[in-house]
Amino acid sequence: MMAGLDGVENKIHPGEAATKDLYHLPPEEDKLVPTVCHSLDQKMGEVTRFRMAPHPVEYDMYYSL
Numbered sequence: 001m002m003a004g005l006d007g008v009e010n011k012i013h014p015g016e017a018a019t020k021d022l023y024h025l026p027p028e029e030d031k032l033v034p035t036v037c038h039s040l041d042q043k044m045g046e047v048t049r050f051r052m053a054p055h056p057v058e059y060d061m062y063y064s065l
Contacts, residue, residue: 004036 007014015034022033037043054062 006012018033020029022030025033041047
């Protein structure tokens with residue numbers, strides 16, 4: 001997802017438009033179609049870092065004791 005947003009911000013050309021119906025491609029052709037991540041779970045490094053970071057409220061509650 002972030003790659004898609006980065007492409008918009010930096011005006012990167014997304015490539016040529018598809019000339020076939022992408023919903024009915026055979027599996028071997030479908031895997032050749034470039035895509036961006038559909039969720040953060042596809043970028044596990046970022047997900048792990050996010051999950052391990054304390055929320056600002058947690059930090060505040062811990063240090064306010």
